[in-house]
Structures are given as structure tokens and as C-alpha cells.
Amino acid sequence: MSIHDLTTLLRECAGEDESVNLEGDVLDTPFADLGYDSLAVLQTTGRIERDFELTLDEDAVAEAETPREYLAVVNHQLTDRSNA
Structure with missing residues (x-):
């Protein structure tokens, strides 16, 4: 998953703060600085x-404070699934 994929989903799921440029x-x-709680x-x-038919680690997701950290969790799970 890319940053573009993530920002698209954030917009679709929670909208977008007009004062933040997600591009x-x-x-x-x-995430808080991007307007997402x-x-x-x-x-x-x-x-x-x-969408991806997987279960993400709730603790790891909760600890991810930035898109980079969040994407690392998601992509790790996607990689693990594809290697299984």
C-alpha cells in the first residue's frame, strides 16, 4: 500500500481538513496534525x-502516529499474508 492509497482512504473514510495538503x-x-483522530x-x-481481507494488529495500529508508521504495519501484514 502506498501513501497515495492511504490518503485516498483517509479522505473517503473521514474526510479532509481543508487546511492540510495531503498531496x-x-x-x-x-495524524493529529493532518486532522485525523x-x-x-x-x-x-x-x-x-x-478491502484486503486481513486482520491488522490492533496494538500496532494504535501505536502508529504517522502515515509512515501506519503503512509499515499494513504493508507488513500484506507481506506476511502473501508469503503464507
Whole structure:
């Protein structure tokens, strides 16, 4: 999953703060600074789990504070699934 995929899902699941440019370099920007709270990330997680038919590690998702950290969790799970 790419940053573009993630920002698209965030917009679809939780909208977008007009004062934040998600097209910029946001990989290391905390979700809170991007206008997304834990509920928005949870909604996005649910969508990813449905779309990709996988279960993400809830603790790892909760600890991810930036898109880079979140993508690492998601992509790790996707890689594990494809290697199984």
C-alpha cells in the first residue's frame, strides 16, 4: 500500500481538513496534525481490513502516529499474508 492509497482512504473514510495538503510530504506528519483522530484511523483500518481481507494488529495500529508508521504495519501484514 502506498501513501497515495492511504490518503485516498483517509479522505473517503473521514474526510479532509481543508487546511492540510495531503498531496505533500506527509509520511512523517502525525495524524493529529493532518486532522485525523484515532476514530478516523480506526475507520480507515476497518476499510483496509475489508478491502484486503486481513486482520491488522490492533496494538500496532494504535501505536502508529504517522502515515509512515501506519503503512509499515499494513504493508507488513500484506507481506506476511502473501508469503503464507
